[in-house]
Amino acid sequence: xxxxTDRAQIPGQAPATAPTIQVHVPPHSIxxxxxxxxxxxxxxxxxxxxxRVRMLATLVQPLLFLFVLGSGLQQLSSASTxxxxxxxxIYPGILCISVMFTAMFSAASIVWDREFGFLRxxxxxxxxxxxxxxxKCFGGATVACTQGVIMILxxxxxxxxxxxxLIVGIFALQLLLAFTITAFGVMIAVRIxxxxxxxxxxxxxxxxxxxxxxxxxxVANLPGWLTFLxxxxxxxxxxxxxxxxxxxxxxxxxxxxxxxxxxxxWFGWHVPVLVEVAxxxxxxxxxxxxxxxxxxxxx
Amino acid sequence: MTGGNGSxxxxxxxxxxxxxxxxxxEAVKGVEFExxxxxxxxxxxxxxxxxxxxxxxxxxxxxxxxxxxxxxxxDVVNERDxxxxxxxxxxxxxxxxxxxxxxxxLRLHAELYGLQRDLVAPRMQQVxxxxxxxxxxxxxxxxxxGGMRRRLEIARGMLHSPRVLFLDEPTIGxxxxxxxxxxxxxxxxxxxxxxTIFMTTHYMDEAxxxxxxxxxxxxxxxxLDAPDTLKAQVGTDRVVIHTDDNEAxxxxxxxxxxxxxxxxxxxxxxxxxxxxxxVPRLFADWDPTLPPIKAVSVSRPTxxxxxxxxxxxxxxxxxxxxxxxxxxxxxxxxxxxxR
Numbered sequence: 001x002x003x004x005t006d007r008a009q010i011p012g013q014a015p016a017t018a019p020t021i022q023v024h025v026p027p028h029s030i031x032x033x034x035x036x037x038x039x040x041x042x043x044x045x046x047x048x049x050x051x052r053v054r055m056l057a058t059l060v061q062p063l064l065f066l067f068v069l070g071s072g073l074q075q076l077s078s079a080s081t082x083x084x085x086x087x088x089x090i091y092p093g094i095l096c097i098s099v100m101f102t103a104m105f106s107a108a109s110i111v112w113d114r115e116f117g118f119l120r121x122x123x124x125x126x127x128x129x130x131x132x133x134x135x136k137c138f139g140g141a142t143v144a145c146t147q148g149v150i151m152i153l154x155x156x157x158x159x160x161x162x163x164x165x166l167i168v169g170i171f172a173l174q175l176l177l178a179f180t181i182t183a184f185g186v187m188i189a190v191r192i193x194x195x196x197x198x199x200x201x202x203x204x205x206x207x208x209x210x211x212x213x214x215x216x217x218x219v220a221n222l223p224g225w226l227t228f229l230x231x232x233x234x235x236x237x238x239x240x241x242x243x244x245x246x247x248x249x250x251x252x253x254x255x256x257x258x259x260x261x262x263x264x265x266w267f268g269w270h271v272p273v274l275v276e277v278a279x280x281x282x283x284x285x286x287x288x289x290x291x292x293x294x295x296x297x298x299x
Numbered sequence: 300m301t302g303g304n305g306s307x308x309x310x311x312x313x314x315x316x317x318x319x320x321x322x323x324x325e326a327v328k329g330v331e332f333e334x335x336x337x338x339x340x341x342x343x344x345x346x347x348x349x350x351x352x353x354x355x356x357x358x359x360x361x362x363x364x365x366x367x368x369x370x371x372x373x374d375v376v377n378e379r380d381x382x383x384x385x386x387x388x389x390x391x392x393x394x395x396x397x398x399x400x401x402x403x404x405l406r407l408h409a410e411l412y413g414l415q416r417d418l419v420a421p422r423m424q425q426v427x428x429x430x431x432x433x434x435x436x437x438x439x440x441x442x443x444x445g446g447m448r449r450r451l452e453i454a455r456g457m458l459h460s461p462r463v464l465f466l467d468e469p470t471i472g473x474x475x476x477x478x479x480x481x482x483x484x485x486x487x488x489x490x491x492x493x494x495t496i497f498m499t500t501h502y503m504d505e506a507x508x509x510x511x512x513x514x515x516x517x518x519x520x521x522x523l524d525a526p527d528t529l530k531a532q533v534g535t536d537r538v539v540i541h542t543d544d545n546e547a548x549x550x551x552x553x554x555x556x557x558x559x560x561x562x563x564x565x566x567x568x569x570x571x572x573x574x575x576x577x578v579p580r581l582f583a584d585w586d587p588t589l590p591p592i593k594a595v596s597v598s599r600p601t602x603x604x605x606x607x608x609x610x611x612x613x614x615x616x617x618x619x620x621x622x623x624x625x626x627x628x629x630x631x632x633x634x635x636x637x638r
Contacts, residue, residue: 020491021422023460025384025412032413039410047398117394121455124360125411126383 028126036127040135041142044106048143058105058147062098066090066158069216082256087158089260092242093215095170096235098151099144099178100210104202106140107185111198129296133186137288140182141175148174160249169245176277177238180284184234187291213239220262231266234283237276240264244273311336311463311495312357316366319352326352328518329366334497334511336462339489341509342499343602345617349518350499351391354467357497358388371462384412387456387464391471393448397441401432401451404440405458412459426454429491430484446477450484457488464488466498470505482508501614503602512602514609516617521609526602533600533608536574539566540581543590551586563613570604 026032048054070087077086113119122132152170155162188205192198212226213235222230230236240263247261264271312334319327327349334340342350355361357370359379368375371385395404402423409419427433430450440448449469456464469485470478482505489496498509506512506526513523522529542548548567552560560569571577574597585592606614 020493021418021425021460023414023418023422023458025414025459027384028380035410035413039407043396043399043407046403047396050398116397117390117392118396119394120390120392121394121396121408122411124358124383124388125408126380126413127411 025126028128032126033128033131036125036131037135037138040122040132041139044109044136044139044143047109048146054105055147058102059098059150061101062094062151065097065216066094066154070158080259082253082259084252084256084260085159088160088246088250090216091155091158091160092246093213093239095148095151095174095242095246096177096213096239097210097215099148099174100181100206100235102144102147103140103178103181104185104206106143107136107182107189108195108198108202110136110186110189111192111195114193115195130292133190133288133292133295136186137179137182137291140185141179144178144182145171145175148178160246163249166245166249170242173238173242173245173277176280176284177235180234180238180280180287183284183287183291187287187294190291190295209233209235212236215239218260218262219264220259231264234280236264237271237279240271241273241276310334310369311338311371312340312497313369314353314357314366315368317353317356317363317368318365319349319356319361320364325518327356330513330515330518330520332513332520332523334495336495337493338510339485339496339498339508341506341512342497342515343501343503343506343512343606344499344515345501345614348515348617350501350515351467353515354465354497354499358386358465359383384459385462387459387461389449389452389456389464389466389469391468393452395440395448395451395455398439400439401427401436401443401454404451405455408455408458414459422458422460426457429457429488430454444477446473446480449473449477449481453481453484453488457492457494460492461494463495463497466496468499468501470500470502478502478505503606503614506602514606516606516610522605529605530600530602533570533604535570535572535600535604536577537568537570537598537600537604538574538577538581539563539568539596539598540592541566541594542592547589548592551589555584555586556581561611563607563616568607570600570608574598 066087070085070090074086081089110119113122123129148171152167152174155166160166185202188201189198192201212229212233214230215235219227219230219236219240243261244263247257252260264276310333312332314330314332316329316331317327318325318329330349330353342353344350352361356363357368357375359375359382362376370382373381373385375382396407399407405423405427406419409423414422424433427436430453432447432451432454435443435447440451443451453466453469456466466485470481473481485496486508488494500506509526511523511525512529513520514529515521524532540548545562545565545567549560549562552558552567552569558569558571560567562568578595578597581595582592603613610617
């Protein structure tokens with residue numbers, strides 16, 4: 001269907017009298033870098049909106065965990081959760097992993113762009129490599145949060161009532177986590193040339209990070225080796241504040257709270273939420289820095 | 300409106316002793332040339348001759364091992380951004396986002412290059428009309444044919460009014476008809492815009508479109524001039540004969556007629572001044588004990604002959620050899636890379 005236009009019009013249909021419009025590429029400035037970042041960010045959004053299948057696909061996994069695993073294991077766990085529904089318990093963890101999977105997917109698009117050539121278009125533009133990386137990270141974060149909003153809306157279905165504090169709090173945490181995970185993913189993606197390899201690495205890193213983070217279990221009284229792994233897993237410090245936020249919104253017995261939301265401790269010290277958030281932010285910035293550095297070195 | 304102080308450098312591209320080595324391979328061995336402003340300059344040579352490496356260095360994508368190059372008056376190593384602001388690029392491999400429409404692709408480009416917002420829409424219309432894609436501007440690029448994509452890449456390369464447009468094998472992989480149409484777009488472009496075009500190709504017939512061409516072989520420039528001048532320099536017509544015993548024919552041609560013939564594309568080929576007068580003599584004096592000549596053709600020198608006279612091989616044979624070398628290297632690598 002497209003071949004007809006291919007040969008149809010040979011030049012000249014533009015009126016020869018129309019003057020040629022001369023545009024001008026301005027010298028490098030902070031302003032031009034911001035514009036570049038914004039368009040890299042916008043491209044991710046446009047592609048996400050156009051790709052409905054992907055939107056649905058990335059929702060399936062968190063929903064499976066929440067409703068299938070949550071409802072299924074409920075029968076075994078009701079004794080140990082002090083009457084709290086298992087779905088309610090794992091909801092904060094699921095809020096985290098839903099943005100995590102989407103953010104990783106966004107980071108993967110750098111590998112995709114390299115494989116299909118588009119990356120070159122960005123690499124030869126008169127802009128800093130850092131603008132591409134930063135735009136990409138914000139793009140990934142925004143897309144993941146769009147997904148996250150859907151998960152927030154499900155709160156009443158798992159016994160958590162809406163409140164302004166809950167919605168704003170979850171959204172802010174998700175945004176931070178999504179940014180950090182995208183930066184982490186981009187850091188890995190800039191060195192990888194093939195999509196399969198990227199997904200291989202993802203499987204190797206993301207799944208363990210998710211399982212160890214405590215998204216599906218309380219992080220107190222674990223065996224020593226698991227406690228150690230849990231405390232060095234960056235995702236732990238996003239899951240824990242999320243848990244505290246969600247649990248502050250529901251009415252449960254003090255015993256249940258003690259068991260289900262013990263909080264993260266470092267050598268017996270109860271780590272405050274602000275420190276946890278700072279840990280996530282610091283890791284995000286570190287990954288961003290490394291990603292920019294690595295990306296600037298590739299030819 | 301051309302930017303800067305209005306005094307444009309006489310040469311759009313200046314290259315001095317440019318070298319690029321990859322590990323143990325010398326891809327480009329010290330090339331030197333100048334391209335004048337407004338010229339269409341072609342790099343001609345078989346695959347693997349170093350054309351793409353040279354173009355990549357000029358576009359600031361690859362850092363030269365030695366030597367220097369200036370594009371639009373700026374050094375490709377020390378003034379990367381200034382070079383990039385002044386050049387347009389069309390690569391051998393596609394670099395469009397197939398999920399976006401033509402307009403979205405162009406808008407993205409305009410933003411990456413920081414073009415004045417009020418000029419983006421009219422300029423976009425102009426370049427899309429120039430390559431005949433205005434009607435399809437809102438279709439996703441994924442629905443385009445190969446020729447349309449290439450045209451869109453050319454339009455995008457022109458969007459920011461570059462002073463030098465680089466086209467790396469702009470017609471590779473396209474059918475002859477589409478190739479011709481791409482060329483008429485490029486010719487039209489040169490009419491309308493104040494631009495220097497630097498291109499590479501391994502199609503001899505396409506090099507005819509250039510004002511000047513440089514023939515590249517094995518990382519070196521072996522000839523550089525206008526196509527007609529180069530052809531005139533050959534000075535001989537090309538004669539191709541087919542026989543059942545090419546080896547014997549080559550020997551006989553050397554002994555009896557004093558011409559140095561060689562095998563090319565499974566026939567015997569040689570150059571003589573005044574080819575038409577030579578043919579009757581050839582038949583009259585042909586040794587009757589040899590296998591007879593089955594067919595003969597005489598042609599005026601073409602760029603193929605120019606290539607042949609400088610490199611001693613046809614461009615197609617050169618590519619086959621390069622391909623064989625590549626295969627041999629691959630085989631060695633696969634079989635444990637003995638050193």
